[in-house]
Amino acid sequence: MNDLILRQVKVTDPGGPHHDSVVDLLIRDGRIVKVGQRIPKGEATEVRHAGMHASPGWIDLRAHFRDPGQEWKQGIANGLDAAAAGGFTAVCILPSTDPPLDGRAEVEYLLRRAQGHAVRALPIGAVTKELKGQQLAELHDLRQAGAVAYSDDQHTIRNTRLMLLALQYVRGLPGTGAPVMVFPKDPDLSAKGMMHEGPMSTRLGLRGIPPMAETIQLARDIALLDYTGGHLHAATISTAGSVELIRQAKARKLRVTASVAAHNLLLDDGCLRGFETCYKVMPPLRDSHHIDALREGVKDGTIDAIVSDHRPEDRENKVLEFGPAAFGIIGLETSFAVANTALKGHMSLRRIIERYTHGPRSVLGLPVLHIAEGAEADITLFDPELNWTCEVADLVSRSHNTPFLGQRLAGRPMGIVSQGQWVPGRALREAAVA
Numbered sequence: 001m002n003d004l005i006l007r008q009v010k011v012t013d014p015g016g017p018h019h020d021s022v023v024d025l026l027i028r029d030g031r032i033v034k035v036g037q038r039i040p041k042g043e044a045t046e047v048r049h050a051g052m053h054a055s056p057g058w059i060d061l062r063a064h065f066r067d068p069g070q071e072w073k074q075g076i077a078n079g080l081d082a083a084a085a086g087g088f089t090a091v092c093i094l095p096s097t098d099p100p101l102d103g104r105a106e107v108e109y110l111l112r113r114a115q116g117h118a119v120r121a122l123p124i125g126a127v128t129k130e131l132k133g134q135q136l137a138e139l140h141d142l143r144q145a146g147a148v149a150y151s152d153d154q155h156t157i158r159n160t161r162l163m164l165l166a167l168q169y170v171r172g173l174p175g176t177g178a179p180v181m182v183f184p185k186d187p188d189l190s191a192k193g194m195m196h197e198g199p200m201s202t203r204l205g206l207r208g209i210p211p212m213a214e215t216i217q218l219a220r221d222i223a224l225l226d227y228t229g230g231h232l233h234a235a236t237i238s239t240a241g242s243v244e245l246i247r248q249a250k251a252r253k254l255r256v257t258a259s260v261a262a263h264n265l266l267l268d269d270g271c272l273r274g275f276e277t278c279y280k281v282m283p284p285l286r287d288s289h290h291i292d293a294l295r296e297g298v299k300d301g302t303i304d305a306i307v308s309d310h311r312p313e314d315r316e317n318k319v320l321e322f323g324p325a326a327f328g329i330i331g332l333e334t335s336f337a338v339a340n341t342a343l344k345g346h347m348s349l350r351r352i353i354e355r356y357t358h359g360p361r362s363v364l365g366l367p368v369l370h371i372a373e374g375a376e377a378d379i380t381l382f383d384p385e386l387n388w389t390c391e392v393a394d395l396v397s398r399s400h401n402t403p404f405l406g407q408r409l410a411g412r413p414m415g416i417v418s419q420g421q422w423v424p425g426r427a428l429r430e431a432a433v434a
C-alpha cells in the first residue's frame with residue numbers, strides 16, 4: 001500500500017489521545033506515522049469525505065462462513081470481503097462447519113484460507129468434539145493453533161459436569177484465558193419454537209420460545225462460573241431477564257461478558273405478521289419490553305459487544321414456508337447501520353463504537369488499540385449521519401437472506417485500513433467516480 005492520508009477525519013476512540021479531534025492521519029507501511037493538521041501530501045493517496053469518522057478497527061464476535069462443508073453459501077474469502085464491506089477489520093468465525101472446528105487441522109485450514117486478506121480471521125474452536133456435547137475437544141491444541149475462544153455455537157451442552165470441566169480446563173490454559181462462549185437456550189423449553197412466545201405468537205398460531213428458555217440456561221452457566229472461575233461469554237442474549245442476570249453477575253465480580261445481535265436491538269416480533277422468513281432468527285425477535293432492556297444493557301455496559309450474528313443461507317433453505325425455513329440472516333454488511341439506527345438518540349456515538357471496538361477486544365482478552373502515532377493502522381472509517389437505503393449492490397455476501405433490503409438506515413461504514421491494506425467501501429468508491 002502506498003502512503004495514505006485520511007483527511008479531516010473525526011476520531012472516535014474512547015480513551016485515546018485524539019478522541020473527538022478532527023485530524024489528518026498519515027499511514028505508511030501499516031502504521032500511523034503522523035497525526036496532525038494539514039499533513040503535506042507528497043506521494044500519498046488522499047481520502048476525504050465530509051462527515052467521515054475514524055475509530056480503532058471493529059471486531060465482530062459471531063459470524064458463520066460455512067467453510068468447510070457449505071462453501072456455496074459463503075466461503076472464507078467471500079465472508080472476509082463481506083466483513084470488510086461492513087467496516088470490520090477482524091471477525092470471529094464460528095466452528096459449526098462440516099467438519100467442525102474441533103481440532104488443530106481445521107483451525108489451521110481456516111487460517112491458511114484467510115492469509116493475505118485485509119480482515120483478520122479469528123477462529124473459534126469447538127468446546128466439544130463434533131459439537132455433540134459428549135466429550136471435550138482438544139482445547140489446548142485448538143488454542144495453540146490459533147483459536148481465540150471456544151463455542152459449540154447454538155448447540156447446548158446439556159451435561160452440566162461437562163460444562164463445568166470446560167470452564168475449569170480453559171481457565172488453566174497458559175496465556176490470557178479464552179472465553180467459553182455459550183448460546184443460552186434450554187433445548188426442551190425451546191423445542192420446535194419458531195418465534196418469541198407472547199401475544200403475537202398466539203395471534204399467528206406459531207409455537208413460541210419463552211424468554212425463560214434463555215434465562216434458565218444462562219443462570220445455570222453463571223452458577224458454574226461462580227464455582228469454577230474463568231471467563232464465560234453469553235452470546236446474543238435477547239431477554240430482559242438475561243440482561244439482569246449478567247448485570248448481577250458483574251456486580252459480584254464474576255468474569256462474565258455478553259453480546260447482542262444488532263437486529264435484536266431494532267426489530268420486534270411484530271415483523272413476523274406477514275410470515276416473512278427473513279425475520280426468522282435465533283434467538284427470536286422479542287417484544288418492546290425486552291428490546292428496551294437490551295438497549296439499556298448496551299448503554300450501561302452490561303452488554304459488552306454488538307455482533308452481526310451473520311448466518312448465510314441459500315434460497316433452498318430460506319425461501320419456503322415459515323415452519324421449515326432455516327433460522328438466521330446475514331448481518332456483516334449492515335450490523336453497524338442497524339445498531340446505529342436502533343440506538344441513535346438513546347445513547348452517544350461513543351458508547352455505540354465502544355461496543356464494536358474496546359468491548360469485543362475485552363471479551364477476547366486482546367490489548368486495547370488506539371489511534372495514535374506509532375500504533376498499528378487498524379482503522380475503521382464510517383459516517384454515523386449518512387442515511388442510505390440498503391440495496392442488493394451493497395451486499396457482498398454470496399447469500400442475500402436479509403430483511404434490510406429496501407430499508408432506510410442511518411450510519412454507514414466507509415472503508416477499512418488493516419493488515420497494511422486500504423479497502424474503500426462502496427460509498428467512497430461511488431463518490432470517487434462521481
